[in-house]
Amino acid sequence: MGSLLIMTTPYLAQPDPGAGRLPARAAFRSDAAAIDLNGTWRFHLSPTVAEAPADFWQVDFDDTGWHDLPVPAHWQLHGHGEPAYTNVVYPFPIDPPHVPTENPTGDYRTDFDAPAAWAGTPAVLRFEGIDSCARVWLNGHELGVTSGSRLPSEFDATAALIPGGRNLLAVRVHQWSAGSYVEDQDMWWLSGIFRDVTLLARPAGGIDDYFVHADYDHLTGRGTLRVETAAPARISVPELGLLDAATNTDHAVGQVRPWNAETPYRYQATLATDAETVPLWIGFRTVRITDGLLTVNGRxxxxxxxxxxxxxxxxGRAVPMDVVRDELLLMKRHHINAIRTSHYPPHPAMLELCDELGFWVIDECDIETHGFGLEDWQGWPGNPSDDPQWQGAYLDRMRRMVERDKNHPSVIMWSLGNEAGIGDNHRVMAQWTRERDPGRPLHYEGDHECRYVDVYSAMYPPLATVDAVGRYEQAADELRRDKPFILCEYAHAMGNGPGGLRDYQDLFERYPRCQGGFVWEWIDHGLRRRSADGQEYFGYGGDFGEPLHDGHFVIDGLVSPDRTPSPGLRELAAVYAPVTIAATDADSVRIRNRYDFAALDQVTYHWVIEEEGLPAAEGTLPVPPLAPDEEVEVALPRLPATSAESWLTISARLTVDQPWAAAGHELGQGQVMVRPATPRRLPTGTKRRGDTLGPAEFDPARGTLRALAGMAVDGPRLDVWRAPTDNDEGYYGDRKLAQAWRDAGLDRLQHRLVDLRRDDDAIVVTTRVAAAQQRNGFWATYRWTADQQAVALELSVTPDGEFPFPLPRVGVRLAVPGTLSTVEWFGLGPGEAYADSRQAARVGRFTRTVDEWQTPYIFPQENGGRMSVRWAELRDEHGGGFRVSSPDTYQLTARRWTSELLTAAQHTTDLVADDVVYLNLDVGHTGLGSGSCGPSVGERYRLGPGPHRLRLILAPLP
Structure with a gap:
């Protein structure tokens, strides 16, 4: 008894993947008995290995003073130590394969009963995931050691198990191990037994492993089924008339319905021996690279x-499966069809859901050595990827992933890992995988020359590069030129953004070789916390006392940590929408089915015509069923006459419920302008009475607006600053716009009154606006006119000096009473819209409170902008307030804090509401881009220094 395999602890510094584990095999359920060992375990954390109790694994060890800890869980999220976030850097010295002496070590103990009926039956102890290295004892017998955090580990428990008695399972988990050097992914460092633990009875003559090969011939529609097993077994697929057929044999099963991500049809089956039955779901599909294109079922x-x-x-990473199902449904409803499992294999049950709901999956191996690739270490010296002593660990991790997940039709590619340089160990992984599973291509972005992989993958290429690749005009060797091009990461959803999604999608649809990509990433990794006064917020790197961290770069998702969709997700849904509806001329629209496999035969096309945002008529548009990639031109319905700006909106909606969405769910929409707005002039003609012009009263010294029909107003004044978005900051991107803006002092402008002229029917104010220690600035001329009902502003902005960068915004800011808590507007909405992120918006009339207007990005930044606003009304609870309109259009934001406070805030709890509402009325903004970790905003979405003109009309509400 005791430490039979390893007497001391050198295993922590061994690249080898462990000892005592059983061979890797598929994850599956069967009718064989099993004991769920999840639950409350007893736990003790020691700051070092040496301080951990040496005999904790003994059955009679006294653990009464220990804590309770749930399994699965991470100990840092239950009061034992603190989480830490790094993106690239290692949080320990780079001294492979050694790890720090200060290595937090968690000891786990749990008791369970094993049925007497298990006597004489082999038993297997299975861990789905332990971070990062574990040593396991059962009833005082050491079973083995394992590393590979996001991969399963199984141990033979037969000899140590006590059937009919009480059993003691003890596990020692180390936060750091040699394996940590190849687990340097962009995420929180969190430790412990974070996935399920199960004791499995393995009956003699049972099914230890199997490999389903379900191929589909797209030319004939026929399927072929072969199930590989080590021992004789019987496969039955009743729907196909296959009953008790032999394994290890090809079976022609006739016409089948194929599996794909859009119509994920599966056949219910059983695999059986006399001792065990395994229920299966089988999806017939064939993955090929044909003529340089990645195809599934021939398409x-x-x-x-x-x-x-x-x-x-x-x-943390111990995500409940009901949450996983909900998030996959959320993806489907936002038209996402593919998942890259960055950067490790997920919980196996997640892949079962992908099979059921329909997703293309790139399953990625648990390997990343990013910290070896920092700029001052060119050549990745010491990188385990090219070190022979790590070859066993690399191959072991690949084998465990492939064997575990090989029976999932959703998995259509294997990935060798992420950001681990390139080395001979990748060659060995690729060679083994091709021999084991030739039916799936290989991916690895780090193999830039495509020596070992089957697809050409890239991260964050600019549009020009994608275009050149699509035209086969990029400078590249032949190994890359004949491969499909996939962007494993291409838009960075950090904070407000990403922008430019439509531009990438246009290239994907233009060039067959450019087969789409994967936005980084799905979710913000914020950990829930509360401030001293009880307000909830989400923490990020540095909030937990880490000496080395990467701040809020972990807050880079399309949904917030509680899975609330961001404006970026809604934008992505519009760009990914399977149905497009576009005007062709005044009398028709073109409707296209962008599905690869699914027909549009259960879709209703609803139309509504709105006059200045109010419905005037509605109905349904007759559209024939559309095959995949088919389009049709459809005549517009007969529409009533209108007298104001009018838009026809056509929405494609599900007619019947689908497994992932209810009837009525929108698959795409389009708008057609039916009647343009009637041109409007600025009000003039009213004579000035001192410092009063129409309903407006002006400050006699500054010439700024002081009141509107008795309502206090402060401003407006020229404003070119916005609280920088993460994409403006450009943490890893190609241009850091925010730094250029700060260097020019755009965040600290001063206004010098140059001239205040009072004409009979106008007030004209001229200012020069610039920052301290800056020569460059702006001339701003405000010309005010009025009639009896409204006052008009015509603002002219001219740059004085050189601004070799786009401006954040150009417009005015004014403060109005905080009681004006509701905004109604006619323009783009209902959500945010910026120059390069407006596909999800439509022209209409919308209402939001000022509080609802905000997007509470976890790291506060510019948000809430609505573009192309024709008019907006701000009202109090009694209906009083004012309207801001324009002969043109403007961009509007409304918030209860200034841009300066928004800039300074680090968390949402730092934003304290003022007793006024701050309005920004802008000519426009520079777009969003993906500059936080990729290309900055495109040239055509950049706002130049001017000259600019803004025309506004302010009128009190009756």
Whole structure:
């Protein structure tokens, strides 16, 4: 008894993947007995290995003073130590394969009963995931050691198990091990037994492993089924008339319905021996690279994907399966069809859901050595990827992933890992995988020359590069030129953004070789916390006392930690929408089915015509069923006459319920302008009475607006600053716009009154606006006119000096009473819209409170902008307030704090509401881009220094 395999602890510094584990095999359920060992375990954390109790694994060890800890869970999220976030850097010295002496070590103990009927039956102890290295004892017998955090480990428990008695399972888990050097992914460092633990009875003559090969011939529609097993077994698929057929044999099963991500049809089956029965779901599909294109069932596919980490704000990577199902349904409803499992294999039950609901999956191996690739270490010296002593660990991790997940039709590619350089160990992984599973291509972005992989993958290429690749005009060797091009990461959803999604999608649809990509990433990794006064917020790197961290770069998802969709997700849904509806001329629209496999035969096309945002008529548009990639031109319905700006909106909606969405769910929409707005002039003609012009009263010294029909107003004044978005900051991107803006002093402008002229029917104010220690600035001329009902502003902005960068915004800011808590507007909405992120918006009339207007990005920044506003009304609870309109259009934001406070805030709890509402009325903004970790905003979405003109009309509400 005791430490039979390893007497001391050198295993922590061994690249080898462990000792005592059983061979890797598929994850599956059967009718064999099993004991769920999840639950409350007893736990003790020691700061070092040496301080951990040496005999904790003994049955009679006294653990009465220990804590309770749930399994699965991470100990840092239950009061034992603190989480830490890094993106690239290692949080320990780079001294491979050694780890720090200060290595937090968690000891786990749990008791369970084993049925007497298990006597004489082999038993297997299975861990789905332990971070990062574990040593396991059962009833005082050491079973083995394992590493590979996001991969399963199984141990033979037969000899140590006590059937009919009480059993003691003890596990020692170390936060750091040699394996940590190849687990340097962009995520929280969290430790412990974070996935399920199960004791499995393995009956003699049972099914230890199997490999389903369900191929589909797209030319004949026929399927072929072969199930590989080590021992004789019988396969039955009743729907196909296959009953008790032999394994290890090809079976022609006739016409089948194929599996794909859009119509994920599966056949219910059983695999059986006399001792055990395994229920199966089989999807027939064939993955090939043909003529340089990635195909499934003979058709080129287009990835509309996201990168998905496992994350929950309270549980870390121990995500409950009901939450996983809900988030996959949320993806489907936002037209996402593909998932890259960045950067490790997910919980196996997640892949079962992908099979059921329909997703293309790139299953990624648990390997990343990013910290070896920092700029000052060119060549990745010491990188385990090219070190022979790590070859066993690399191959072991690949084998465990492939064997575990090989029976999932949703998995259509294997990935060798992420950001681990390139080395001979990748060659060995690729060679083994091709021999084991030739039916799936290989992916690895780090293999830039495509020596070992089957697809050409890239991260964050600019549009010009994608265009060149699509035209086969990029400078590249032949190994890359004949491969499909996939962007494993191409848009960075950090904070407000990403922008430019439509531009990438246009290239994916233009060039067959460009087969889409995966937005980084699905979810913000914020950990739920509360401030001293009880307000909830989400923490990020540095909030937990880490000496080395990467701040809020972990807050880079399309949904918040509680899975609330961001404006970026709604924008992505519009770009990925399977139905497009576009005007062709005044009398028709073109409707296209962008599905690769599914027909549009259960879709209703609803139309509504709105006059200045109010419905005037509605109905349904007759559209024939559309095959995949088919389009049709459809005549517009007869529409009533209108007298104001009018838009026809056509929405494609599900007619019947689907497994992922209810009837009425929108698959796409389009708008057609039916009647343009009537041109409007600025009000003039009213004579000035001192410092009063129409309903407006002006400050006699500054010439700014002081009141509107008795309502206090402060401003407006020229404003070119916005609280920088993460994409403006450009943490890893190609241009850091925010730094250029700060260097020019745009965040600290001063206003010098140059001239205040009072004409008979106008007030004209001229100012020069610039920052301290800056020569460059702006001339701003405000010309005010009025009639009896409204006052008009015509603002002219001219740059004085050189501004070799786009401006954040150009417009005015004014403060109005905080009681004006509701905004109604006619323009783009209902959500945010910026120059390069407006596909999800439509022209209409919308209402929001000022509080609802905000997007509470976890790291506060510019948000809430609505573009192309024709008019907006701000009202109090009694209906009083004022309207801001324009002969043109403007961009509007409304918030209860200034842009300066928004800039300074680090968390949402730092934003304290003022007793006024601050309005920004802008000519426009520079777009969003993906500059936080990729290309900055495109040239055509950049707001130049001017000259600019803004025309506004302010009128009190009756």
């Amino acid at each position: 080129r596919i287009l990835f509309r994907g996201v990168n998905r980490h496992e994350f929950h704000p309270d549980h």
